Amino acid sequence: MSPGLLALTQKASSLRFPRKHKVAYGAPAPAVLRSGSALEPGGGRAGATTPLQVLPNSRATRGTSVEALKRDPPIDGVRLSEVVGALSFALDLTEGQPMGHSVRSTLIGMRIGETLGLTEEQKSALYYALLLKDLGCSSNAARLSSLFGADDRLLKHAHKLTDWTASSDRAKLAFKFSVPGKSKLAKAWHMLMLGVNKRGSAHEMMQTRCERGADIATMLHLPRGTSEAIRTLDEHWDGNGLPFGLRGSGIPMLGRIVSLAQTVEVFQNAFDVRTAYEMAHARRGRWFDPVLVDCLDAFQMDTEFWGGLRAADTLRAVSALEPEERVIVADDERLDTVAEAFARVIDAKSPYTAQHSQNVASIAVSAATSMGMSEKDLRTLKRAALLHDIGKLGVSNTILDKPAALDPVEYETMKQHTRFTLEILKRVTRFRQFAATAAAHHERIDGSGYHLGLHGEELGPVARVIAAADVTEALSADRPYRAGMSREETFGILDRLVREGHLCPAAVEGVRATFMGLPSNDVILSEAASKAA
Numbered sequence: 364m365s366p367g368l369l370a371l372t373q374k375a376s377s378l379r380f381p382r383k384h385k386v387a388y389g390a391p392a393p394a395v396l397r398s399g400s401a402l403e404p405g406g407g408r409a410g411a412t413t414p415l416q417v418l419p420n421s422r423a424t425r426g427t428s429v430e431a432l433k434r435d436p437p438i439d440g441v442r443l444s445e446v447v448g449a450l451s452f453a454l455d456l457t458e459g460q461p462m463g464h465s466v467r468s469t470l471i472g473m474r475i476g477e478t479l480g481l482t483e484e485q486k487s488a489l490y491y492a493l494l495l496k497d498l499g500c501s502s503n504a505a506r507l508s509s510l511f512g513a514d515d516r517l518l519k520h521a522h523k524l525t526d527w528t529a530s531s532d533r534a535k536l537a538f539k540f541s542v543p544g545k546s547k548l549a550k551a552w553h554m555l556m557l558g559v560n561k562r563g564s565a566h567e568m569m570q571t572r573c574e575r576g577a578d579i580a581t582m583l584h585l586p587r588g589t590s591e592a593i594r595t596l597d598e599h600w601d602g603n604g605l606p607f608g609l610r611g612s613g614i615p616m617l618g619r620i621v622s623l624a625q626t627v628e629v630f631q632n633a634f635d636v637r638t639a640y641e642m643a644h645a646r647r648g649r650w651f652d653p654v655l656v657d658c659l660d661a662f663q664m665d666t667e668f669w670g671g672l673r674a675a676d677t678l679r680a681v682s683a684l685e686p687e688e689r690v691i692v693a694d695d696e697r698l699d700t701v702a703e704a705f706a707r708v709i710d711a712k713s714p715y716t717a718q719h720s721q722n723v724a725s726i727a728v729s730a731a732t733s734m735g736m737s738e739k740d741l742r743t744l745k746r747a748a749l750l751h752d753i754g755k756l757g758v759s760n761t762i763l764d765k766p767a768a769l770d771p772v773e774y775e776t777m778k779q780h781t782r783f784t785l786e787i788l789k790r791v792t793r794f795r796q797f798a799a800t801a802a803a804h805h806e807r808i809d810g811s812g813y814h815l816g817l818h819g820e821e822l823g824p825v826a827r828v829i830a831a832a833d834v835t836e837a838l839s840a841d842r843p844y845r846a847g848m849s850r851e852e853t854f855g856i857l858d859r860l861v862r863e864g865h866l867c868p869a870a871v872e873g874v875r876a877t878f879m880g881l882p883s884n885d886v887i888l889s890e891a892a893s894k895a896a
């Protein structure tokens with residue numbers, strides 16, 4: 364650390380950040396979790412793979428102030444950061460965090476990286492690791508939910524606020540310190556992570572999450588450092604983290620930064636900045652690299668920065684932090700890859716929909732092709748179909764995986780997922796054009812669908828084809844409460860839905876034409892899967 368930084372660190376450490384309100388260790392969970400999974404109104408803004416493209420002659424921007432910096436948009440394509448930044452709001456939902464958590468973690472982590480003096484190459488990798496740290500978060504949701512019989516999002520939220528590596532001597536104190544409200548959910552996570560029982564399950568779930576997230580980052584052709592950071596973000600400085608038990612400098616630097624940044628963000632959001640610093644100091648040398656905590660101290664008194672985290676325009680602010688010389692541009696090919704990557708995140712949420720989005724996209728594209736849809740509309744249709752259920756990331760697996768019919772309250776909660784799909788996709792400038800279409804997959808021609816009750820001409824050809832493909836895939840695949848239906852059964856129901864005025868006749872005929880002559884639904888799904896691969 365430079366002498367200047369050291370002096371600044373010492374100065375900052377001697378001061379205390381003023382409390383906004385009394386520390387509330389016993390405070391209830393944030394409203395976003397108490398009320399289910401409602402999106403925060405106005406809580407964010409809209410925000411792209413092939414080898415990296417670097418924008419020429421881009422304007423250099425230094426510093427990591429939260430203050431939104433004005434930038435010219437790229438001439439060709441869109442910044443990848445704008446796209447994945449907006450989509451990160453969906454990852455927040457699955458992680459049980461208030462919307463904007465990943466973006467705020469990026470602002471904090473980049474400030475730490477700037478203070479530490481990372482290179483532009485390191486900053487670029489860190490930037491995307493912070494934004495996409497939770498790419499694997501959906502992959503352990505079903506396991507977690509079934510293990511505890513509880514809402515996976517609430518469990519994950521409690522986990523983030525729990526000092527689960529405290530030794531047995533300190534467990535009681537740590538429990539009191541770090542388990543707000545002493546909720547059963549938090550206690551369950553604490554017991555699990557302390558190894559009192561089922562530590563093997565904890566290890567398995569963490570490994571699944573970390574490996575899956577890293578694999579998807581690789582699929583997006585992001586820097587290797589990004590994938591490494593995502594794979595190691597739950598490792599701890601003292602070697603007691605998961606899943607690999609790495610220690611000290613054996614943990615990649617960027618992974619160490621992501622770990623600190625995300626935890627500080629959770630605490631500053633759930634409580635206040637002072638509490639977040641107390642947590643960081645309490646875990647300095649155990650969870651966190653001491654040098655990084657020193658870097659965090661260096662901007663403890665920057666009230667403008669910390670106040671800015673609560674501003675509505677954090678997505679614009681985070682866009683300004685991508686290293687100028689390494690701005691990644693998303694062309695159409697890269698946008699397609701982003702849609703496919705997030706379809707994998709969506710499908711990983713439940714074992715019963717393990718390839719649903721990819722299959723729906725493949726069925727819809729084949730049907731629309733047979734119907735003579737233009738190349739341009741086919742591209743839009745595929746992206747919309749891949750992302751149509753992104754709102755399900757905000758629905759608990761206790762509902763998604765329930766092995767019985769949903770009760771009225773659960774059904775109403777499930778129906779919220781199309782609303783979430785609309786809200787999430789609207790934030791992405793290049794996806795905004797099909798956000799409403801993707802969110803309309805449960806609307807019906809006769810107006811009996813949800814969530815807007817659209818009908819007739821309000822539903823265009825793309826929406827009609829996706830709706831037919833969605834029903835086809837859902838009927839053909841196994842569900843928690845029934846086995847997948849045969850082709851005869853599937854098209855028997857589709858024909859009835861057409862007769863009753865729910866589905867578009869032409870769209871259903873397009874789907875039927877696609878699979879005419881195939882022997883079974885297994886072939887339908889395997890064909891779809893191979894095309895989607």
Ligand SMILES: [Fe+2]
Nearest residue numbers: 751752804805
């Ligand atoms: Fe759906």
Ligand SMILES: [Fe+2]
Nearest residue numbers: 719751752833
């Ligand atoms: Fe669906």
